[in-house]
Structures are given as structure tokens and as C-alpha cells.
Amino acid sequence: MKALSNRAFFLLYSMTKLPNRFGEWVPEAAADYCFKLFVAQPVLLAVTKPRDSKLGDFTAKSNGELRVSVNGNLNPFAFLITYLHEMAHLQVHLERKALRGPRVAPHGQVWKSTFRKLLAPVANSEIFPADILEALLDYMRDPKARTSAHIPLYTTLKRYDPPSEGYKNKIALLDLREGSSFVFRNRTYVRQTARRTRVLCLDKLTEKLYTIPAHVFVEPENY
Numbered sequence: 001m002k003a004l005s006n007r008a009f010f011l012l013y014s015m016t017k018l019p020n021r022f023g024e025w026v027p028e029a030a031a032d033y034c035f036k037l038f039v040a041q042p043v044l045l046a047v048t049k050p051r052d053s054k055l056g057d058f059t060a061k062s063n064g065e066l067r068v069s070v071n072g073n074l075n076p077f078a079f080l081i082t083y084l085h086e087m088a089h090l091q092v093h094l095e096r097k098a099l100r101g102p103r104v105a106p107h108g109q110v111w112k113s114t115f116r117k118l119l120a121p122v123a124n125s126e127i128f129p130a131d132i133l134e135a136l137l138d139y140m141r142d143p144k145a146r147t148s149a150h151i152p153l154y155t156t157l158k159r160y161d162p163p164s165e166g167y168k169n170k171i172a173l174l175d176l177r178e179g180s181s182f183v184f185r186n187r188t189y190v191r192q193t194a195r196r197t198r199v200l201c202l203d204k205l206t207e208k209l210y211t212i213p214a215h216v217f218v219e220p221e222n223y
Contacts, residue, residue, distance in 0.1 A: 020032065020035040022034040022035050022038075025047065025070070025072070025074075025076060025079045025080075025083075026076050026079050026080040026083065027076045027077065027080060027127050027128075029126050029127050030080050030122050030127050033121055033122060034080070034083060034084075037084075037087055037118070038087075041066075041087070041090055041091075041094070042066060043066045043067065043068055043090055044065065044066065044067045044068070045067075045068055045069070045070075046067060046068070046069035046070075047069070047070055047071075047072040048069050048070070048071055048072055049071070049072065049073070050071050050072075050073045051071055052213065052216045053213060053216075054071075054213075055070070055071050055074060055078070055082045055146075055147070055215070056068070056069055056070040056071060056082040056083065056085065056086045057069050057086060058086045058087075058089035058090055058093070060093055066090060066093070068083070068086040068087060068089075068090060069086070070082050070083050070086065075157065075160045075161050075162065076160075077128060077129075077132055077157055077160055078147070078157045078160075078161075080122065080127070081119070081136070081147060081157075082147075084115065084118045084119055084122075085115060085143075085147075087118055088111055088114040088115035088118050089106070089111065091114050091118075092104065092110055092111050092114050106145070107143075107144070107145040111143075112142070112143050115143050116140050116143065119136070119140055123136055123137060123140065129160075131156050131159075132153070132156050132157060132160070134152075135150070135152040135153040135156045135157075136153060138150070138152060138153070139152075139153045144197070145197065146197040146213075146214075146215070147215075148174060148197055148213070148214045148215035149197045149214075151174075154174070154215065155175075158172065169219055169220075170217040170218060170219050171217065171218065171220065172214070172215055172216070172217055172218075173191065173199050173201075173212055173213070173214055173215070173216050173217070173218050174194065174199065174214040174215065176191050176218065176220060177191070178191055178192065178193065179191065180220060180221075181204065181220070181221035181222075182218040182219060182220050182221055183218065183219045183220075183221060184201075184212065184216065184218045184219070187203060187205065188203075188204045188205065188221060189201040189202060189203055189204060189210070189212070189218075190202040190204060192209070194214060195211060197213065197214055197215075198211040198212060198213055198214055199211065199212055199213075199214050
């Protein structure tokens, strides 16, 4: 996967007028599938710089613009899963709008079913290594809002992350031992218990408790 430029993000306004670039971000065998999904939808794609709070998102703006974003620092397997996660949100939105149906829960049964359908064509050994595939198939039984909520899939995907200077001496908060001190955004915390997709943390200066996303990278104190 190629490194991101210094721009905040790439916007691919019309993939029909551009070459298929998905091979830069997802496994090569899944590039055509991702491209066909994209050009069939009225959506913009943003491949962004890393964001601590999320891996991707889907946005429906008041002016009618629809946008899917995915963090550009994800390894190809994580990028593919995140991309399909957000495309499932897009498809649910379009279907609800066409049918003039009521709003549904963002990660409820309608989204889960749509996400599973989008994952099914790529959930095979041609696309994923055996260890990721095993965890992914288990995750697909009941997809969560965040892959970090499914520990086997989250930890397996992390094994395929490329070395990054920006993450030197850092580990995922979820992987930090409970009771350990760490630095995050220039503040020092003590890791407490995990709560689904977030971790309860004690700010050592103010002694206040906060929840921080479990997947963010932190620097253990005195590493």
C-alpha cells in the first residue's frame, strides 16, 4: 500500500473517469469487487490520514452528498473490512430512502445483514490469510459496530500492520495490561477495565475517569 501524501485526504469524485485505484488499499484480488461496488453508488470516497476516534465513516450531508471515508494507514485486510462496513451503511441509507421507510438502528439487524452480504464474496482464502479468515467468519455471525469489539479479529488484523515510525514504542490500548500507566495526547492515564469498544482510564493529574477507544495507540509510561 502506497504512503499517503501530505494532503488531508484524497477525494475520488468520479471513479468512472479514473483508473481503478483500489489495488493500492485492498488485497489485489478484491480490487475489482470494491471498484464495482463504488461506481454503482452515488458516493464520494475519502481515504484519510489516521484518525484516533474511528477507522472509517459514512456521512449523508444535508445537501444530498454521500461520502464514505476510510483511514489510509490501515493494512489491506483491515481497509477492505472497513470499506465494506461503510458501504453497508450507504446501501442501507439508499434503500431506506428509496422505500421512504423509517430510520433503522445504525448497527442493527438491517445493517448486519447488508454487511454480511457485502463481505460474503470476499470472505475466502483467495483474499484473506487463514488466521484472519477464521476470525472474520466468526465475526460475520454477529458483526459489531467496531472490529475492535471482536477481540480475535482485532488482534489478528493487527499482526499484518506494517512497521510505522509514527507508532514506534506504542501499543493498542486494548493490549495494555490493566493498571499500567500510559501517555495519550500528552496526558498520562492509568488503564482500567475494558468496556466493549472503549477502555475506562484514570487521568493521573485530575483523577477523573474517561473512556478512550480501545483501538487507539498509546505510549506506555517509561517504555
